[in-house]
Each structure stands twice: as structure tokens, then as C-alpha cells.
Amino acid sequence: MLKEAICTGVTIEEARARAVAELAAPEDVEVKIEVLEMPVKKTFGLFGGAPAKVRASYEESPAGKAIDYLTRVLDGMGIPDVTVKEIQEDGHYRLDLECGENHGAIIGRRGETLDALQYLTSLVANRGTEEYIRVSLNVGDYREKRDETLRGLARKSASQVLKYGRNVVLEPMNPYERRIIHSALQNDKFCTTKSEGDEPYRHVVVMLKKDAR
Numbered sequence: 001m002l003k004e005a006i007c008t009g010v011t012i013e014e015a016r017a018r019a020v021a022e023l024a025a026p027e028d029v030e031v032k033i034e035v036l037e038m039p040v041k042k043t044f045g046l047f048g049g050a051p052a053k054v055r056a057s058y059e060e061s062p063a064g065k066a067i068d069y070l071t072r073v074l075d076g077m078g079i080p081d082v083t084v085k086e087i088q089e090d091g092h093y094r095l096d097l098e099c100g101e102n103h104g105a106i107i108g109r110r111g112e113t114l115d116a117l118q119y120l121t122s123l124v125a126n127r128g129t130e131e132y133i134r135v136s137l138n139v140g141d142y143r144e145k146r147d148e149t150l151r152g153l154a155r156k157s158a159s160q161v162l163k164y165g166r167n168v169v170l171e172p173m174n175p176y177e178r179r180i181i182h183s184a185l186q187n188d189k190f191c192t193t194k195s196e197g198d199e200p201y202r203h204v205v206v207m208l209k210k211d212a213r
Contacts, residue, residue: 004057011039012052019056029058062133063093066125070095070117070137079105092134093125103139111146114139115174147180154184157206158191168206172197178204 005022009015016033025031034055042049060068067084074082083098099106107114114137122135136143157168170181181204182193192209195202 002057003060004055006036006053006055008037008051008053009039010051012054015052015054016056019054023056023058025056025058026064029061029064031056031058062125062129062135063088063095065127066093066095066121066135069124070097070121073117073120074099074106077105092136094136094138095121097137097139099139103142106139107142111142114142115176146177150177150180151184154181154193154206158185158188161191161206161208165208167208170204170206172201172203174200175202178202181206 003023003025005019007015007018007022009018012035019033020031023031034057035052036055037050037053039052040048040050063086067086070084071082074080079099081100085096085098087094087096097106105113106117108116118135118137121137122133125135126133153170157170160166160168173181178195182195185191185193185206190209191206193204193206196205197203
């Protein structure tokens, strides 16, 4: 997405400086400068005349679009001054949020608010791109703790299936959390998993493998 700022000034240099300042582009991007109108001096120092007009622009990266959108949404939620740290790994953008004491408001119940923000931010980041870019959000070490909790739940559920011989139906989860459960038990000797139901009630079922019955 192209971001631009158009400003005027008595001279081209003044108009350029104003446009660059208003654009507030990241330091690592290339800013394009375009002179739209040359300054015109006043006749006899009194009549007519016109200021210079300059456009400063740059092409915003997917991560830039994501961060810009995210900070505006959080500000609208009453959570200003959030610091976003971007980590890029093989086409995957991980955005770590630092927000002081506002972790709970961003995470929400069982991570529902964080997941919703991640989904919407991903849509914005991929708008106008040819290849899909995965975007994930994290606050503090919430994702790491939640992942470990889910892996523990998967192991506990497998133990119950093996002990009682009955399927264990887990509570509805989002696609990311279901993948954690599936991954945790994909190499289990006795149990396997499958997803059932429709969103937002889709859930994981843990069951014995056919050859383990």
C-alpha cells in the first residue's frame, strides 16, 4: 500500500521537509520525492505568486500495514502507546506487543481478543499481496504458556482414552489451538485425533487408533 503526504512551502526544500516530516516513514524504507508544483515568485514582490508543492511517498510493507492497523485499533480500544516488535521468519511476521499492564484487555477470555486481532491484522497485511503472508500476534509469553497448556491437555486426554477406552471430546477451539492438539498427538502410538463440527464450535476428538483397540 502506498502511503503519501503532500505539503507546500515557500521553497521546494521547505515543502519537501514538511512532506517528509508528515509522512513519518520508517528509517529503513526508501522515500520517493515528487515535485508537483514549482514555486512562483510574486510580481513586484506584491502580486500573485504560489508556493511549491511536493509529494513524499513510500510503499508500505505487509508488516508495516499490520502494525499501523494494529496500533490504531488498540488506540481505539483505549490501549495507547503499545510498542510492537516485528520479527520476520521465512515469510512469517511475528508481532510481539508490549503494553504495560494492559495484557488482559488485549488477550481476552482464553485468548479470544488476541485471536480476533490476529485474524483482522492478517487480512490487512495480505491486502494487495500476491503471496499469502502469515501474521501472528503475541503478548508477553502468552502464546508459549497457552501452547504448553494445550500440549498438556492433549497428553492428559490421550491417557484417559487409553485408560477408559472412550473418546474424549474437547471444548471448541480456534484453528490454531486445534493444530496444537493434533501436533501433540500425531506420533502417539495408541491415540489419534480428528476435528468435528462447524465454526465457531469446531472441536477436537481424541480417540484410540483402530489397531490399538
